[in-house]
Amino acid sequence: MDRYLHIVCLDVPCPANCGGSIDMMNRIKSFHKKGIKIHLHYFRFDEKCHNAELGRYCETVQSYAKKDALDCLSLSTPAFVNARCNQSLIENLNKDNHPVLLEGLHTTGIINEIKKEGRKICVRMHNEESVHYRELARSTINPAKKTFYLAESLLTKKYTSTLPSDCMYACVCREDQSSFEEQGFEDVQLVPAFPSWQEVSCPKGMGSLCLFHGNLSVPENEKAALWLLSNVFNKVRIPFIIAGKNPPKTVQKAAGLCQNTCLVSNPSESEMEDLVQKAHINILPGFHKNITGSRLKLVHALYRGRHCITTPAVVEGTGLEEACHIGTTAGALASIISQLYYLPFEEEEIQLRKRLLGNRYDNNKNIQLFIDYLW
Template sequence: MQQHLHIVCLDVPWPADYGGVIDMMNRIRAFHRLGVKVHLHYFSYNERGVPRELNIFCESVHVYERRKKTECLNLSLPYIVSSRINEALKEQLAKDNYPVLLEGLHCTGIIPFIEQMDRRICVRMHNNEEIYYKELARASSDLFKKLYYKTESRLIKKYVPTLPKNILLACVSETDVDFFREQGFDQAFLLPTFPSWQKVNSLEGMGTHCLFHGNLSVAENEEAALWLLSKVFNKVRVPFIIAGKDPGRPLQKAAALCQHTCLISNPSESEINDLVQKAHINVLPCFNKNITGIRLKLLHSLFSGRHCVTTPSMVTGTGLESACHIGNNSNAIASIISQLYYKPFEEDEIRLRKSLVETSFNNDRNTSQLIQRLW
């Protein structure tokens, strides 16, 4: 019997140019490869348009407008949720009884309108949003953004316990699984993130530079890049590249003042891949005090790069600790970089990575397991 599935995405999943979208798009591709007919629904904003490429992988595509803050006066719901409760979406989902995969807590406001006794509903929890927004508030220097993030975090904390306890929650880390099970969601389970890389293609030998990459418009990534410039690469005089999407003025100014640093704004996917693979060290600090989710840039570095240097909060609970060099502070990170910069990357390290990531993050295998839960 033909399997049909509704997938509701918080954003348009193409182009796949940031972590959450990469995870969503690779899942859609995997369902398509395995013969599932995907009926895609997504919210269009940020001027990302209506890409025709999605028709290759989807049986049908439906686009909805996300509501503006002025239209969402319900102070009991987080804005990320209330802005995606849509009448046209309700009507589309009511036309049949296919299982529904909701991408992110953002899309769960629709649940009371589609919940039926024999309908399977699964929510892909990209991370623990309460913690994620709390950390965004901590990292942000913009007072208005800080207030918004704090408010969202508080509202999310109140909202999550109101979700039906019998829905499936597909979490990206064991830490998040444990959290949601403690909240009473007995059907929370681990569904690893879906990277674009399925085989380790790291190169042996010596690379040419140190690299930090990420979406530089996100507060935690800007914070990490500025910290590296001011606390680490002022001690270690080696070539350092910062690459990513939409760097702000503070980062542009800081990078310009550091003679051995190059800032690459809005690199293409192929440029990022090239930078990661040619780097001798991928440096990926994270300062979140509370840990949630997993960062795709970490997986990118482990699938394609050489040495990877990071901080504990980037890898705790991922099972990837043994493939990374971990430092607790700027002096430790600087010392590790100084030692590794002249150390060739060797075959035994590649073998370790293959054993850690190629099975755990196999998209087709993980999609097959999700299919068994949905039908």
């Protein structure tokens, strides 16, 4: 008998060019590989958001417009949730009794409107959003943004406590799982992120550069890029590349002033893969006091790159500490770069990564955790 599933994505999952979309798109592919018939619903930024590739994996694809910013303001619900409360979506979900996977806290504003008799509902928690917004507030110096992020953090904490207990909540990391269990949720499962990489394929020997990559329009990644340019890259005379989506003018200007540094704006998926493999060092510092959600940049670097340098918060609780070189200060990171740049990447480190990554990020195994609950 055919099995059908509604998946509600907070944004269009394709192209998979950031952590959240990579996680969602690979989950869609994994369900499809298991023979699940998918009715996909997603929220779009504009009318041009539809991607033809989604039709390869889904029986139906339906998009919905997000509400305007002013229509999302509320004293009881975060704006990112309010933006996705959509009556047409509720009606489409209630036309049948297929199980529902809600991607992100963002899509849960309709959860109590979904017909529940005899059907399972699972919420994929991408982050502990109250922590995420609090850290965004710490990362910005813009007073208006800081106030908005703090308000969203407080509203999120209040809103999360109102979610129903008769659903499965699938968290991406152990810290998030513990947080939701402490809030009283009963069925909280740890289901790691779904990466695009399933086999460790790191080039041995010597690479030719040091790489920092990420979505540069995200405040934390912008801050990390500027910090590296000002405090680390200017201390070591080797080639550096900063690569990522939508670099702001602050990063463009700083990179232009830094010798031995090149900025690669909006690389394609294949271009980014090429950069990760050509790099001798992938450097991925994090500055949030509390990091929540997936660390897919780190996972990418470990599956495909050579030496990986990071800071303690990025690897905390991941079980991947052994595969990384960890520094806490600019001087420490510069020193590690200087040492590693002339050290070949060897087979024993590849075997270590296979041991640490293989079972944890097995998409075929992890999709079964969803299937066992939903059917």
